[in-house]
Amino acid sequence: MAGQHLKGFARLYAAFVHSLSGFRATWRHEEAFRQECWLALAGVPVGLWLGQSGIERALLVGVLINVLIVELLNTAVEVTIDRIGIERHNLSGRAKDIGSAAVLSSLILAGAVWLLVLIR
Template sequence: MVLHDKPTGLKRFFKGFAYAWSGIRYGLAHECNMRFHACTALIVTICGVYFDITKLEWLFVLTAIGGMLALELMNTAIEKAVDLVTNETHPLAKAAKDTAAGAVLVYAIFSAVVGLIIFLPRIMNLLM
């Protein structure tokens, strides 16, 4: 495609959303961890509504959810890009994939801690 043939303005803007939505659908269709995080996000959102968490708590919960889903998509993108470059086991390919997965794990732990801080006292009160 020649540079001047690229869509501009609103057409380009909406095409970008279409590409992004396609990536999200790909992640949900092909990545087990993405589906797990999406289901967890739904459960946490339902819990947030049920326990009537504060606006500030919603900010933390939504940041954790959005960040987790975004990081999982980035992890998938890195894995697929590495797979495109080489099918052989290479130390740099392994490092790229492992580091991306490590970032997801760090954020998942952070998100779980946020969830425990917000929801555990409410769950304990419900059980008592």
């Protein structure tokens, strides 16, 4: 359907297919994403088990999912920068460093939430 704007269910389906492609590409090419997925795979059931209320469970699980979201966004920035060119540029390096700082911040947040919820 090149050149046509999808509507309704067809648009939602196409967006879903593109999202799955993004997950697959990130899994295939980004070791950090794979490591964070394994962390989430182990942490989500533990968070659901350890959380004593719906809010605690949502916090424990939510911060792990947040790490994955931030890593996906960081990867999108890095891939875009790499697509633009391989030569070193101050702004490209800064963009990649900022994305990395976002991932680190999400990991620190996850650790802090887990610590604060579990030490009650």
